Amino acid sequence: MSIVADQGTTSRADAGKPGGGRLPGDRPKALSLNRQTGMTIGLVVILALLPLVVGDSNYTMRLLVVSMIWGGVSLAWDLLLGYAGVFNLGQVGFFALGAYASAMLSENAGLNPWWGLLAGAAAGAVVAVLLGIPSLRLAGIYVALLTLAFYEVLSPLLTVGEAIGTGGKRGISPITPYTIGGYTFTGSNQIPWYYVALGLFVVCLIVCYFAINSRFGASFIALHDSESFAQSLGISRYKVSLMIVGVSGLLTGLMGAFYAHYTAVVSPRVLGLEVFIYLVIMVLLGGVGKFPGPAIGAFIVIFLSDWLREFENYRMLIFGALVVVIVMVAPRGIMGAVDSAQQFVRRRRASPATPTDVGRSS
Amino acid sequence: MLRLEHVTKHFGELAAVNDLSFELEEGEVFGIAGPNGAGKTTVFNLISGFLHGSGRIYFDGRRIDGLQPHQITHLGVARTFQIPQPFNSMTVVQNLRIGEYYGVAGRSGPKKDAPWNDLAELISFVGLEGKEARPVSTLKLYDKKLTVLASALATKPRLIMLDEALGGLSAVEAEQSLELLQRLNREWGLTIIMIEHLMSALTRSCDRLLILNNGEALRIGEPRTVVEDPVVIECLVGVKHA
Ligand SMILES: Nc1ncnc2c1ncn2[C@@H]1O[C@H](COP(=O)(O)OP(=O)(O)O)[C@@H](O)[C@H]1O
Ligand SMILES: [Mg+2]
Numbered sequence: 234m235s236i237v238a239d240q241g242t243t244s245r246a247d248a249g250k251p252g253g254g255r256l257p258g259d260r261p262k263a264l265s266l267n268r269q270t271g272m273t274i275g276l277v278v279i280l281a282l283l284p285l286v287v288g289d290s291n292y293t294m295r296l297l298v299v300s301m302i303w304g305g306v307s308l309a310w311d312l313l314l315g316y317a318g319v320f321n322l323g324q325v326g327f328f329a330l331g332a333y334a335s336a337m338l339s340e341n342a343g344l345n346p347w348w349g350l351l352a353g354a355a356a357g358a359v360v361a362v363l364l365g366i367p368s369l370r371l372a373g374i375y376v377a378l379l380t381l382a383f384y385e386v387l388s389p390l391l392t393v394g395e396a397i398g399t400g401g402k403r404g405i406s407p408i409t410p411y412t413i414g415g416y417t418f419t420g421s422n423q424i425p426w427y428y429v430a431l432g433l434f435v436v437c438l439i440v441c442y443f444a445i446n447s448r449f450g451a452s453f454i455a456l457h458d459s460e461s462f463a464q465s466l467g468i469s470r471y472k473v474s475l476m477i478v479g480v481s482g483l484l485t486g487l488m489g490a491f492y493a494h495y496t497a498v499v500s501p502r503v504l505g506l507e508v509f510i511y512l513v514i515m516v517l518l519g520g521v522g523k524f525p526g527p528a529i530g531a532f533i534v535i536f537l538s539d540w541l542r543e544f545e546n547y548r549m550l551i552f553g554a555l556v557v558v559i560v561m562v563a564p565r566g567i568m569g570a571v572d573s574a575q576q577f578v579r580r581r582r583a584s585p586a587t588p589t590d591v592g593r594s595s
Numbered sequence: 596m597l598r599l600e601h602v603t604k605h606f607g608e609l610a611a612v613n614d615l616s617f618e619l620e621e622g623e624v625f626g627i628a629g630p631n632g633a634g635k636t637t638v639f640n641l642i643s644g645f646l647h648g649s650g651r652i653y654f655d656g657r658r659i660d661g662l663q664p665h666q667i668t669h670l671g672v673a674r675t676f677q678i679p680q681p682f683n684s685m686t687v688v689q690n691l692r693i694g695e696y697y698g699v700a701g702r703s704g705p706k707k708d709a710p711w712n713d714l715a716e717l718i719s720f721v722g723l724e725g726k727e728a729r730p731v732s733t734l735k736l737y738d739k740k741l742t743v744l745a746s747a748l749a750t751k752p753r754l755i756m757l758d759e760a761l762g763g764l765s766a767v768e769a770e771q772s773l774e775l776l777q778r779l780n781r782e783w784g785l786t787i788i789m790i791e792h793l794m795s796a797l798t799r800s801c802d803r804l805l806i807l808n809n810g811e812a813l814r815i816g817e818p819r820t821v822v823e824d825p826v827v828i829e830c831l832v833g834v835k836h837a
Binding site: 254256257258259260448451452454455458459461462463464465466467468469470471 | 643645663664665666668669673674675676680681682683684685686687688689692693694696697698699713714715718727728729743746747749750
C-alpha cells in the first residue's frame with residue numbers, strides 16, 4: 234500500500250527530473266563514469282600526488298601553481314565561450330578585478346587575505362553581472378564589444394585610480410601572504426601555496442563540471458545549439474546567460490585574488506595583450522567546449538612558454554603561429570583530437586573486416 | 596482562446612502583417628495558407644513573442660503581446676519552426692527533456708496535466724521509439740521534425756502552432772504527420788494552428804482556414820468554401836506561375 238502511495242508522489246515531485254524514470258539517450262547521471270569524469274578525477278589525483286615527485290623543485294612547483302591558476306580561469310572562460318556561447322572578451326578583466334579587490338582590501342584596509350578570496354570572487358561575479366545586464370539582452374556582438382571596452386578601459390582606470398588605492402601604474406606590491414595558524418606562506422616553500430591553488434582549482438573543476446552536467450547546463454547548451462528553439466521551449470536566454478556569466482566571473486575573480494597574494498604584486502600589466510593571448514591559446518589548445526580540456530591547455534601553455542623563454546621576443550611569434558596551426562590542424566583542440574582518435578578506434582573495432590569490404594565494393 | 600486585434604508588423608516600408616484580426620476557439624484546428632512572403636511565419640513570430648508589432652494579442656483573455664518567447668511558452672502556447680533546428684549536440688530524449696524541464700518551469704497558475712504521464716508515452720505517441728538515444732544530428736528530416744514537435748509537446752501546451760510541419764516530407768511521411776496532428780487534436784484536445792502549402796491537407800484537417808496575402812487576411816472561413824473562392828484561387832495560382 235505505502236509503496237503505491239510513494240510511487241504516486243514521486244512521479245509528481247519528479248516531474249522536473251526524468252519524468253517516469255530514465256530513458257535511453259538521457260544525459261548520463263552526474264558523476265557517472267565517462268571520459269569527462271575520469272579525466273577530471275585523474276587530473277586532480279595526479280596533481281595531488283605530483284609534489285611527491287617534483288616537490289623539491291620550487292621552480293617546477295611554481296609553474297604548476299601558475300598552471301592551476303590559469304587552468305581555473307580557462308575553464309571559467311570556456312563555460313562562456315564553449316558552452317553558453319557568450320562571447321565575453323573581458324575575462325582577464327574579471328581576473329584583474331579579483332586580484333585588485335583582494336590586494337586593495339588586504340593592503341589598504343588590513344583585511345585578512347583569506348577573506349580576500351571571497352572579496353575577489355564577489356568582485357568578479359558582481360562586475361560580470363553588471364556588464365551582463367545591459368548587454369545580454371542584445372545580440373552577441375554587443376556582448377563582445379561591451380566586454381572588450383570594459384577590458385580596454387580597466388587598465389587606464391586602474392592607472393589613474395591611485396586615489397582609491399590601486400597603486401597607479403606600478404600597482405600594489407608587496408602583498409601580504411596567507412597565514413595558517415601562525416605559519417606564514419613564503420616563496421621558498423611552495424608546498425602550502427600549491428595545495429591552496431589545488432583546492433581553488435578543484436573548486437573551479439567542480440563548479441564547471443556541475444554547471445555543464447546539470448539541468449542548468451542543459452539549458453545553456455540548448456541556447457548555444459539553437460537559440461530560438463530553446464526559447465520556444467521555455468528557456469529565458471537572458472536569465473540563463475546572466476547566471477552563467479555570474480558563475481564565470483566568480484571563479485575568475487577567485488583565481489585573481491589568489492594570484493595577487495601568490496605573486497605578491499598586481500599591476501595593470503596583467504591586463505596586457507600577452508596574458509589575453511595566452512588565455513586564448515589555453516582554451517583553443519585544450520578544446521573549446523570540451524571540459525576539462527581548457528585546463529589541460531593551461532598546463533601545456535605555461536610549461537611550453539617557460540621552455541621557450543630563451544627565445545624572448547620570438548616567443549609570442551611562436552605562440553601566434555601555434556594558434557594558426559591549432560585552428561587549421563585541430564580546431565577542436567586536444568580533446569577534439571582525442572574524440573576523433575576514439576571514434577577511429579571504435580570504428581576499427583566495429584568493422585575488423587575492412588579489407589574484405591574494400592574488395593567487395595571494387 | 597487566442598485573439599488577434601489589428602495586429603500589424605512593418606519591416607521598414609514593408610507591411611509583413613497588416614491589420615490582422617482573428618479569433619480562435621479552444622479545440623479548433625486553424626489553417627493558414629498563402630503565397631511565399633505573405634507573412635504567415637511573421638504571424639507566428641508575433642504570437643510567440645519572437646517579434647513585437649502593434650495591435651493586441653490575447654491568450655485566455657490575457658494580453659500577451661510584449662511578452663518574451665519563454666513567457667508565452669509558460670502560458671501554454673508552443674510552436675515549431677519552418678526549418679527544424681533541434682539541439683544537435685544532444686540525443687532525441689535530451690531534446691525532449693529541455694521542453695519537459697523548461698516548458699513547465701515557472702508556469703503561472705495551476706499546472707496543466709498533459710495527456711501523457713512521462714516522456715516514454717510521448718515518444719511512442721509521435722513514433723520515435725527506438726530512436727531515443729540517437730544524436731539528433733544523425734536523424735533524417737522526418738525524424739528531426741518529429742523530435743522538434745515532441746519537444747514542443749513536452750512543454751505541455753494547450754495551443755500549438757506548426758509552421759509547415761509537412762514541408763519537405765515525402766507523401767507517406769506527410770500523411771503520417773497529418774494523422775499525428777489529427778490525433779493530437781482529437782485525442783489530446785490540443786488547439787492547433789498550422790501553416791501549410793498543401794491545400795488538400797488543410798481542407799481535410801482544418802475547421803477554419805485563413806488565406807494571407809501581402810500580410811492581409813484575404814479570406815477566412817470554412818476551408819472548402821475558402822479554397823473554391825475565385826479570389827483565393829487566383830492568389831494561390833498566380834504565385835505558382837510567378
Ligand atoms: N526579420 C525580418 N526582417 C525583414 N524582413 C522580414 C523579416 N522576416 C520576414 N520578412 C519579410 O516579411 C515578409 C513575410 O515573411 P514571412 O512571414 O516569412 O512569409 P511566409 O512565412 O508567409 O512565407 C517577407 O517579405 C519577408 O521577406
Ligand atoms: Mg514562412
